[in-house]
Amino acid sequence: MLVAQRVNDFITGLRPDAVCDRCLCEAMSFNSHAHAAQITGALGTTSDFDRRQGQCSLCKNERTVIRANRT
Ligand SMILES: [Zn+2]
Numbered sequence: 491m492l493v494a495q496r497v498n499d500f501i502t503g504l505r506p507d508a509v510c511d512r513c514l515c516e517a518m519s520f521n522s523h524a525h526a527a528q529i530t531g532a533l534g535t536t537s538d539f540d541r542r543q544g545q546c547s548l549c550k551n552e553r554t555v556i557r558a559n560r561t
Contacts, residue, residue, distance in 0.1 A: 493518070497529050501539065501558050507547030508540075508555035517548075530556045 500517060501509060509517075515526035534541025534556055541556040 494529055494532070497526075498533065498538075501530075501533070501556055504547060505558040505560075508544050508557035509548055510546035510551065510553045510555045512553070513546055513548040514556075 497514065497518060500514065511523060511526045511530055514520075514530060515523050518526065520526050530539075530541060533539045538559055539556055540559055541554065543552065544555045544557075545552055546555050
């Protein structure tokens with residue numbers, strides 16, 4: 491399965507909660523944070539996802555998070 495599809499499924503599964511790049515990176519076992527940020531950055535440009543400053547539902551930190559929009 492494509493990495494982007496796995497990330498897509500993970501974020502959609504957490505809906506309506508948001509997740510930060512760091513937690514996503516750990517959940518997906520990415521070896522680079524930049525890789526996770528690259529994918530969420532790309533997803534954030536689509537209408538299916540909302541990427542903004544907010545609280546991560548997993549680590550509870552305020553940082554850039556991404557959430558899936560209601561379909
Ligand atoms: Zn987090």
